[in-house]
Amino acid sequence: MPQVVNLAEKLTKFQDHWAPRVIAQMNDYQFKLVKFQGEFVWHSHASTDEVFLVLAGEMEISFRHETITLSAGELYVVPKGREHITRATHECHALLVEPQGTVNTGDAGGQLTAQNDVWV
Amino acid sequence: MPQVVNLAEKLTKFQDHWAPRVIAQMNDYQFKLVKFQGEFVWHSHASTDEVFLVLAGEMEISFRHETITLSAGELYVVPKGREHITRATHECHALLVEPQGTVNTGDAGGQLTAQNDVWV
Numbered sequence: 001m002p003q004v005v006n007l008a009e010k011l012t013k014f015q016d017h018w019a020p021r022v023i024a025q026m027n028d029y030q031f032k033l034v035k036f037q038g039e040f041v042w043h044s045h046a047s048t049d050e051v052f053l054v055l056a057g058e059m060e061i062s063f064r065h066e067t068i069t070l071s072a073g074e075l076y077v078v079p080k081g082r083e084h085i086t087r088a089t090h091e092c093h094a095l096l097v098e099p100q101g102t103v104n105t106g107d108a109g110g111q112l113t114a115q116n117d118v119w120v
Numbered sequence: 121m122p123q124v125v126n127l128a129e130k131l132t133k134f135q136d137h138w139a140p141r142v143i144a145q146m147n148d149y150q151f152k153l154v155k156f157q158g159e160f161v162w163h164s165h166a167s168t169d170e171v172f173l174v175l176a177g178e179m180e181i182s183f184r185h186e187t188i189t190l191s192a193g194e195l196y197v198v199p200k201g202r203e204h205i206t207r208a209t210h211e212c213h214a215l216l217v218e219p220q221g222t223v224n225t226g227d228a229g230g231q232l233t234a235q236n237d238v239w240v
Contacts, residue, residue: 004188005195024197026169026217029149031195049146068124075125075151077144097146097217 007033007055011093013120018112020096020104021120032096033120034104039087043108050078050098057092061085070094127153127175131213133240138232140216140224141240152216153240154224159207163228170198170218177212181205190214 005023010033014021018040020032036059052061053075061068061076062085070076078084105113125143130153134141138160140152156179172181173195181188181196182205190196198204225233 002197077122
């Protein structure tokens with residue numbers, strides 16, 4: 001049987017930034033926790049939407065012609081194929097939902113590319 | 121462009137129980153808010169897992185040989201095909217994630233069956 005997943009407890013298990021940890025899997029989708037601060041890289045995901053739910057702090061998602069701000073308790077669906085970049089002035093904690101195998105840097109690659117399927 | 125979804129604000133938009141409201145769609149999956157109190161019906165979903173994330177209050181999910189308790193900030197994946205029943209002594213608010221078209225009462229039907237694709 002699956003275990004109950006306590007988000008706050010899982011967030012104590014890692015401290016590094018831009019390195020999502022899987023906490024649950026539903027069909028072929030994964031729920032991941034991520035901590036970050038500063039600015040990520042411009043990228044897009046060609047084959048999937050991506051959901052962010054902010055748990056603590058505040059983040060921005062910029063698109064080429066718009067920037068949205070998400071605070072704790074706010075959710076956003078980044079449409080597939082849409083170029084975006086995430087950033088946070090102070091450390092932000094978020095829950096991501098996306099298909100298993102989704103690479104955090106999408107089509108961009110680079111040094112911020114995280115290993116997939118790392119559970120916590 | 122999708123809108124920012126504030127969970128607390130969306131929760132003010134409806135008061136009825138056992139009637140999930142869609143707040144976001146990611147690919148063919150939907151994010152739904154639900155309020156409930158009392159006991160639901162035994163049912164299962166033959167073709168999909170189902171995720172509960174408790175936002176406020178506390179709920180139980182019973183399976184045939186086990187009962188788990190979820191508090192605010194806790195997430196659970198109900199495996200596909202697993203018979204279960206949900207209940208809450210006091211009103212509970214939860215976020216559901218499941219494929220579009222998933223019927224709340226699964227294979228059981230009955231008077232608690234909610235209309236699908238009702239957005240709030």
